[in-house]
Amino acid sequence: MKRSDYEKSMERLEEIVTLLESGNISLDQAMKLFDEGTKLTAGCYDVLKKAEQKITRLPELETEEE
Numbered sequence: 001m002k003r004s005d006y007e008k009s010m011e012r013l014e015e016i017v018t019l020l021e022s023g024n025i026s027l028d029q030a031m032k033l034f035d036e037g038t039k040l041t042a043g044c045y046d047v048l049k050k051a052e053q054k055i056t057r058l059p060e061l062e063t064e065e066e
């Protein structure tokens with residue numbers, strides 16, 4: 001997932017939360033939005049986890065270069 005994809009996913013997640021909190025949608029729509037939100041959350045989590053691994057690895061790489 002590219003950074004822009006991450007940002008788009010976060011924006012969509014915000015939209016989904018707003019729709020779910022509004023209470024103005026059917027149960028079927030709510031379930032579909034929940035499923036979409038779950039997938040988007042998993043994708044965003046993967047991006048953040050990879051970024052964390054890179055950041056954690058940076059001090060190790062600097063030590064190896066010395």
